[in-house]
Amino acid sequence: MQVKSNNYTGVKKWVDERLPVFSFVEDNLTNYPTPKNLSYFWNFGSLAGITLVIMIVTGILLAMQYTANSDLAFDSVERIMRDVNNGWLLRYLHMNGAHMFFIVVYIHIFRGLYYGSYKSPREILWMLGVTILLLMMATAFMGYVLPWGQMSFWGATVITNLFSAFPIIGESIVTFLWGGFSVDNPTLSRFFVLHYLLPFAIVGVVVLHIVALHMHGSNNPLGIDVKSDGDTIPFHPYYTVKDYYGLGVFLIFYLGLVFFAPNFLGHPDNYIPADPLVTPAHIVPEWYFLPFYAILRAVPDKLMGVLLMFSAVAVLFILPWLDTHKVRSSQFRPYYKQFFWLFFVNCFVLGWVGAMPAEGIYVTISRIATAYYFIFFLVIMPLLSKFEKGRVLPSSIASSVLSDKFESAPDQSFAK
Amino acid sequence: MKIGFIKYILIFFLSFHSINLYSAGKADLVEQKWPFDGFFGRFDQSSLQRGFQVYREVCAGCHGIRLVSFRDLAALGYTNDDIKSIASEYEIEDGPNDEGEMFTRFAKPSDKFVGPYRNKNEARASNNGSYPPDLSLIVKARAGGADYLYNLLNGYKEVPENFRLNDGMYYNTIYPGKQIAMPQPIYDDMVEYEDNTPASQDQIIRDVTSFLAWTAEPELDERKSIGVRVLLFLFLLTLMLYAVKRKIWRDVE
Ligand code: HEM
Numbered sequence: 001m002q003v004k005s006n007n008y009t010g011v012k013k014w015v016d017e018r019l020p021v022f023s024f025v026e027d028n029l030t031n032y033p034t035p036k037n038l039s040y041f042w043n044f045g046s047l048a049g050i051t052l053v054i055m056i057v058t059g060i061l062l063a064m065q066y067t068a069n070s071d072l073a074f075d076s077v078e079r080i081m082r083d084v085n086n087g088w089l090l091r092y093l094h095m096n097g098a099h100m101f102f103i104v105v106y107i108h109i110f111r112g113l114y115y116g117s118y119k120s121p122r123e124i125l126w127m128l129g130v131t132i133l134l135l136m137m138a139t140a141f142m143g144y145v146l147p148w149g150q151m152s153f154w155g156a157t158v159i160t161n162l163f164s165a166f167p168i169i170g171e172s173i174v175t176f177l178w179g180g181f182s183v184d185n186p187t188l189s190r191f192f193v194l195h196y197l198l199p200f201a202i203v204g205v206v207v208l209h210i211v212a213l214h215m216h217g218s219n220n221p222l223g224i225d226v227k228s229d230g231d232t233i234p235f236h237p238y239y240t241v242k243d244y245y246g247l248g249v250f251l252i253f254y255l256g257l258v259f260f261a262p263n264f265l266g267h268p269d270n271y272i273p274a275d276p277l278v279t280p281a282h283i284v285p286e287w288y289f290l291p292f293y294a295i296l297r298a299v300p301d302k303l304m305g306v307l308l309m310f311s312a313v314a315v316l317f318i319l320p321w322l323d324t325h326k327v328r329s330s331q332f333r334p335y336y337k338q339f340f341w342l343f344f345v346n347c348f349v350l351g352w353v354g355a356m357p358a359e360g361i362y363v364t365i366s367r368i369a370t371a372y373y374f375i376f377f378l379v380i381m382p383l384l385s386k387f388e389k390g391r392v393l394p395s396s397i398a399s400s401v402l403s404d405k406f407e408s409a410p411d412q413s414f415a416k
Numbered sequence: 417m418k419i420g421f422i423k424y425i426l427i428f429f430l431s432f433h434s435i436n437l438y439s440a441g442k443a444d445l446v447e448q449k450w451p452f453d454g455f456f457g458r459f460d461q462s463s464l465q466r467g468f469q470v471y472r473e474v475c476a477g478c479h480g481i482r483l484v485s486f487r488d489l490a491a492l493g494y495t496n497d498d499i500k501s502i503a504s505e506y507e508i509e510d511g512p513n514d515e516g517e518m519f520t521r522f523a524k525p526s527d528k529f530v531g532p533y534r535n536k537n538e539a540r541a542s543n544n545g546s547y548p549p550d551l552s553l554i555v556k557a558r559a560g561g562a563d564y565l566y567n568l569l570n571g572y573k574e575v576p577e578n579f580r581l582n583d584g585m586y587y588n589t590i591y592p593g594k595q596i597a598m599p600q601p602i603y604d605d606m607v608e609y610e611d612n613t614p615a616s617q618d619q620i621i622r623d624v625t626s627f628l629a630w631t632a633e634p635e636l637d638e639r640k641s642i643g644v645r646v647l648l649f650l651f652l653l654t655l656m657l658y659a660v661k662r663k664i665w666r667d668v669e
Contacts, residue, residue, distance in 0.1 A: 036668055078483050078553075081635070088635040089642075237664050245661045248654030255650065259643025260455060263556060267438050271557035271632075272549075281592070287437065355438075 028214060033232035034239055035220035037397050042218060043246035044108040049206060050247060051101045056199050058094040066146065068192035070185040073148035074273045092262040098140050099265045100254045102288035105133060114340055116328030117219040123320040125212035130316045132205050137289070139198040142191040144286060149270030154283045157183045162296070165303040182276065222400055223329025224393055231397035282357060290354030291347050297358045298370040308370065315377045323381040327390035335388045343376045438559055444590065445563045452629060455644060458637050459630055461493045466609055467627025468492060470620055473607050475551065478543065480531025483552035484631050487525040491634060499525045506530050544584040546597030555632040562629045564590070569621045572600040
């Protein structure tokens with residue numbers, strides 16, 4: 001096998017020939033060519049990565065004090081809050097970190113939807129992203145069970161019970177998940193083990209996500225390929241400094257929550273110790289699950305609801321084959337753009353009805369919103385791929401940046 | 417663009433006023449101003465001490481605060497000796513001793529408050545089948561927080577004519593279902609404050625609510641004072657990073 005030569009000298013050269021740390025950093029972090037027109041929406045990937053690290057560090061520190069036993073869990077969390085030095089800070093960082101993680105990742109996903117980042121040649125990159133989302137959801141769901149409050153307990157009961165909707169094997173699946181015949185101590189300890197494990201699985205998928213990203217580099221707001229060196233700038237210092245700035249803004253929001261409204265996004269009932277004999281008036285999941293919860297409850301049939309809910313995430317996997325339009329960015333797809341924004345608003349509507357009781361007008365709203373969720377992906381996307389005529393694309397990133405300066409292109413140029 | 421950002425950040429922080437996402441729509445609560453609200457809000461020690469007195473003289477007959485240790489009372493301004501003597505008013509079961517016997521002893525500052533009942537069943541048996549919950553976390557455990565507690569304690573009204581009140585229940589406009597198993601616990605002048613503050617019903621309720629806000633979030637003072645410094649630092653750092661970013665990107669086009 002041939003030794004890859006490098007331009008280093010001395011120790012650096014010796015090391016790099018044996019373990020390419022220096023050239024790796026150079027290829028992937030410093031010299032790594034990046035489109036020069038990325039907007040602030042491209043900050044959210046690095047923010048998600050940083051949040052993951054924060055979650056793992058705070059999580060491990062919490063785990064040193066936490067007790068995964070149904071008699072002790074609630075009090076062990078309160079002991080962290082009251083008696084462990086800076087324990088309240090750790091816990092609030094972890095708790096609000098989970099909220100921020102979902103905010104960041106959802107923005108990251110909408111960015112991808114808007115700019116067509118899932119299209120060739122980035123299909124696998126996109127699918128790895130959806131895998132991360134699934135793992136995050138599982139992790140957060142199980143993490144929320146750990147403090148063993150009322151919502152922990154009843155959320156776990158409602159969600160695990162969903163599997164009983166499957167014919168024949170349903171009941172056995174639920175017993176298997178619980179490790180018994182109700183949500184109880186065995187459920188809590190297995191959830192803790194998995195909650196500790198899954199974040200490391202996420203790290204693995206994130207690495208693959210980045211490998212896939214670096215095959216073809218970032219997409220960009222114009223959605224056109226990089227054509228020449230004039231279109232790119234080295235990642236360092238341009239995007240490192242931009243990411244640092246983004247991180248600063250992110251931390252203001254995140255730590256603002258932690259220090260001044262640490263329970264703003266959480267449900268008060270979770271400060272009541274779990275009680276299997278008292279059902280809360282409304283069992284609601286954390287906000288980041290609400291749109292999916294709304295889809296689940298939109299249909300009267302339990303099995304259909306469960307299947308629809310899972311399809312709502314599954315449909316993202318096949319997105320690259322539903323939207324086959326050649327133009328990536330919505331900037332050049334006037335019709336797609338409108339349907340996209342409608343979809344965006346629709347997600348908030350779903351989230352809102354998800355928090356409402358499933359009765360009266362809310363059921364109707366949730367059905368309409370659920371219908372649009374799927375129609376957007378399964379009908380509108382394929383149809384637009386066929387019939388939408390995109391606007392004329394700029395010839396290159398560099399030329400577009402220039403013409404932007406002199407005239408307000410590219411908006412006036414509708415293609416035939 | 418920068419102005420826009422600052423505007424969003426301000427709106428974001430101002431919206432914190434409504435303590436919780438899930439408490440929106442609790443319109444029937446009359447909002448109160450609390451000294452511990454907002455960025456610079458802190459607990460008022462003398463109010464906490466009065467609230468503690470109310471808790472001990474009124475609520476402790478039926479409710480525990482099992483997550484609070486006696487030594488935590490230092491935050492209310494009590495000295496070590498005060499705390500020792502407060503603790504020694506409580507007896508707790510300990511053991512086994514060298515002979516294998518359980519025994520009772522006076523509480524130490526490191527012990528937690530002992531509730532009025534040995535267990536849930538005794539609590540229910542003494543309260544017509546209703547369970548008076550532990551109050552350590554009550555302010556965090558109800559949508560509306562301190563406002564809820566304030567309104568609840570003030571919520572006892574004349575029973576309207578055609579309202580069907582169940583046996584052993586009391587009419588309360590704030591409690592879900594408008595009837596609660598807790599008799600109105602607070603009236604004018606039912607405590608005599610050690611610091612001679614006039615003990616109107618409103619004053620007593622305010623003080624005990626503040627005290628229970630403290631038992632729910634004993635870290636609040638420390639959290640907010642660190643928080644102010646952290647955010648100030650972050651604002652400056654972020655502004656600086658923005659300037660550096662502008663400078664580095666100056667000649668990209
Ligand atoms: C993917 C990253 C992670 C996410 C999204 C996540 C999410 C969550 C959530 C939502 C909670 C409930 C917060 C609460 O109400 O208290 C929680 C609790 C917890 N997590 Fe994580 N977590 C992550 C990683 C980790 C890791 C790596 C560990 C360490 C092994 C960990 C350990 C814990 C512990 C001990 C608790 C219970 C203490 C508590 O409730 O504050 N987490 N997590």
